[in-house]
Amino acid sequence: MAKKPTIRFVCQNCQASYLKWQGKCENCGEWNTLEEEKVEVTPRRTIALKGGGLSTVRLDGKTTPPQRIHSGIEEFNRVLGGGFVPGSVVLVGGDPGIGKSTLMLQATCALAGTGHEVLYVSGEEAIDQIRLRAQRLGLDVKPDALNTLDLAASINVTDIVTTLEERHVHKVVVIDSIQTMWLEGIESAPGSVSQVRACAFELIRLAKTLGFALVLIGHVTKEGSLAGPRVLEHMVDAVLYFEGDRGHQFRILRAAKNRFGATDEIGVFAMTDSGLKEVPNPSALFLAERHGNIAGSAVFAGLEGTRPVLMEVQVLLSPKTGEGAPRRAVIGWDTARLNMILAVLEARCGLKLSSMDVYLNITGGIKITEPAADLAVAAALISAATGKPTASDAAYFGEIGLSGELRQVSQTELRLKEIAKLGFRQAFLPRHVSSTSARPRPPQGLSLQEIGHLSDLVALFTIKGVS
Ligand code: TYD
Ligand code: MG
Secondary structure (H helix, E strand, C coil): CCCEEEEEEEECCCCCEECCCCCECCCCCCECCEEEEEEEECCCCCCCCCCCCCCCCCCCCCCCCCCCECCCCHHHHHHHCCCECCCCEEEEEECCCCCHHHHHHHHHHHHHHCCCCEEEEECCCCHHHHHHHHHHCCCCCCCCHHHHEEEEECCEHHHHHHHHHHHCCCCEEEEECHHHCECCCCCCCCCCHHHHHHHHHHHHHHHHHHCCEEEEEEEECCCCCECCCCHHHHHCCEEEEEECCCCCCEEEEEEEEECCCCCCCEEEEEEECCEEEECCCHHHHHCCCCCCCCCCEEEEEEEECCEEEEEEEEEEEEECCCCCCCCEEEECCCHHHHHHHHHHHHHHHCCCCCCEEEEEEEHHHCCCCCHHHHHHHHHHHHHHHHCCCCCCCEEECCEECCCCEEECCCCHHHHHHHHHHCCCCEEEEECCCCCCCCCCCCCCCCEEEEECEHHHHHHHHHHHCCC
């Protein structure tokens, strides 16, 4: 029976479809997300079909690990889990202007430099624009490698599919961006749920049959999810987010899903005049502008994926202005956790900060999600409250419980190693109590200051005046 195009109102957030327009999507609760789209309604089949039999295998059979295509950018490889896997699909998401196109252009040029056949399709920029950008980036594409990097400006998925099928040489294909792609036969505009899903489906199907690695670039909405259907995240093998604050030069590539590697890996880059530069030692960069002798600052030894990274926590206290609750302005950390630590400092350590406005900032535009930052935040707060700087050679990590006790966090030795590597001489950490794990051995030259209760840390500031 022929398919019948019909008008439907499709929620751009969750894809629920309605016969009539309405302000609120009843499925996901979002407002003003319904858009008119022409969809093809396939009549329901009434005859039961009989399929062929599946050929099944046993789990314990032999298998070879997937071959990887090295992306040419070490930080990118780390996040991918070792490089591109042929036939796999990677979605690179991020805010507009964060540097997705730059990253992928640098990666494709590096790939071409090592002799891989690559196709970069842009639906957003003209060929000349891409060329100019490559020149500005000073990308080192060797003359003979130029034969292996194909550029195209197109939004037509049918054309792209035909080209790929006919040429059948490309090992890596980049689509910039999936929201600009358009498939004939789908009547809604590029960027709509139906288009994005149908275009992605076509390209993914081809990647699996022809065996090339496919990279889809996707824009992220204000709310932080990928514009277009969420379902895109389910269709691909890996979802990488390119994050950062546009006011800062740091960019972090983070894996949110990866079928071929760990999801907690990050790659750190700095956006410079000549493109993205890899940052193999992020700690040094994040601490580069630190002034050790100012009250209200503490160094936190954190973990980003498997990597230890040192960051600076800064706190500013000022007497509360106006009526009502004091201000809690937090950048890069969790306001609820800050409130918890303020409450613990007040209730368990007698440090009253409830009449103060608190401003907390993690420098470098980094976002910390680990509770291990509690101790560094507490140290910065105590330092700001007492007006005494933390020791310039000290770094902190540890989780704080509601009774003020300090709790162990993971990867103590890894954190200690990074602290020592950056030239710090003291590490403040939770007291070792566990009988199941061995006492951490500090690297040479690093002394461990074990803290059992938060009030011990407060005492260090108020009694000795140093920490
Ligand atoms: P772009 O890769 O176009 O972002 P996206 O594809 O994620 O939308 O990056 C654009 C921004 O990067 C732009 O605002 C300028 C900045 N930029 C630099 O700072 N240095 C550079 O060498 C390049 C190419 C871009
Ligand atoms: Mg772009």
